[in-house]
Amino acid sequence: MTDPLRADCASCAALCCVVPAFARGADFALDKPAETACPNLADDDRCGIHPVLRERGFPGCTVYDCFGAGQHVTRAVFPGLDRRDRTVLHQVATVFPVVRALQELRWLVRAARALEVPAALAADLADADDELSRRVQGTPEQLRGVPVDVVRARVNPLLTRASEHARRSVRRPRDLRGADLVGAGLAGADLRGASLRGAVLLGADLRRADLRLADVTGADTRGARLEGADLRGTLFLTQAQLDAARGDAATRLEGALLHPAHWAPAA
Numbered sequence: 001m002t003d004p005l006r007a008d009c010a011s012c013a014a015l016c017c018v019v020p021a022f023a024r025g026a027d028f029a030l031d032k033p034a035e036t037a038c039p040n041l042a043d044d045d046r047c048g049i050h051p052v053l054r055e056r057g058f059p060g061c062t063v064y065d066c067f068g069a070g071q072h073v074t075r076a077v078f079p080g081l082d083r084r085d086r087t088v089l090h091q092v093a094t095v096f097p098v099v100r101a102l103q104e105l106r107w108l109v110r111a112a113r114a115l116e117v118p119a120a121l122a123a124d125l126a127d128a129d130d131e132l133s134r135r136v137q138g139t140p141e142q143l144r145g146v147p148v149d150v151v152r153a154r155v156n157p158l159l160t161r162a163s164e165h166a167r168r169s170v171r172r173p174r175d176l177r178g179a180d181l182v183g184a185g186l187a188g189a190d191l192r193g194a195s196l197r198g199a200v201l202l203g204a205d206l207r208r209a210d211l212r213l214a215d216v217t218g219a220d221t222r223g224a225r226l227e228g229a230d231l232r233g234t235l236f237l238t239q240a241q242l243d244a245a246r247g248d249a250a251t252r253l254e255g256a257l258l259h260p261a262h263w264a265p266a267a
């Protein structure tokens with residue numbers, strides 16, 4: 001069965017290439033207004049430059065993850081959606097970001113439920129999972145009315161408690177929540193069990209760092225160096241975070257996470 005929290009581009013009307021606006025910069029080679037198809041989007045709703053996105057200046061496209069929001073909006077919320085229908089497209093644009101936020105929370109809750117946590121917390125996580133699953137099945141009107149910030153504020157403490165419990169075996173883990181670590185020299189650092197929630201690791205040198213059990217929820221890993229780093233058991237690590245970083249065959253991963261194709265072979 002297809003994982004509903006994993007992007008299935010073949011079942012989507014290319015919403016991530018149409019709905020958001022892009023600003024020309026390091027991630028995108030052009031400016032694109034919201035609710036307008038990217039000029040690289042072909043008639044069959046596939047990217048015309050997909051195999052060479054990085055070479056053509058679109059690395060931002062390679063690291064975007066909708067957590068399955070695209071196919072859900074295309075198939076379930078607006079069945080039969082045609083992105084060329086501008087009247088519907090505006091309605092879609094108001095719903096897609098809500099569904100993406102809910103799907104991301106569902107992904108995080110699912111990752112937390114896979115951890116060993118006390119029974120009471122497991123029950124709270126199960127309730128949160130049910131609520132998020134129910135909300136995402138709403139009509140366009142119901143989805144537009146979802147107070148995403150309120151929902152997120154209810155779910156986040158559960159994720160934090162699950163993370164703390166999972167990291168309790170590490171003595172004095174470093175607290176680097178929200179830290180500005182742009183370009184930081186952390187090669188070989190012992191970051192086991194560290195909290196790196198929301199940290200900015202842009203271009204940080206984490207080669208050979210030990211990140212086992214580190215919590216990287218929402219960390220910005222663009223251009224971070226992960227060659228030889230140990231990321232086995234790293235908490236809330238997404239494939240998109242790996243895709244945004246640099247690494248090599250010596251970077252240690254486990255579970256469903258894959259070495260991105262653009263990573264170097266081991267030195």
Ligand code: SF4
Pocket residue numbers: 016017018038039040041042046047048049050058061
């Ligand atoms: S470059 Fe390709 S993947 Fe990126 S927005 Fe345009 S069509 Fe979509």
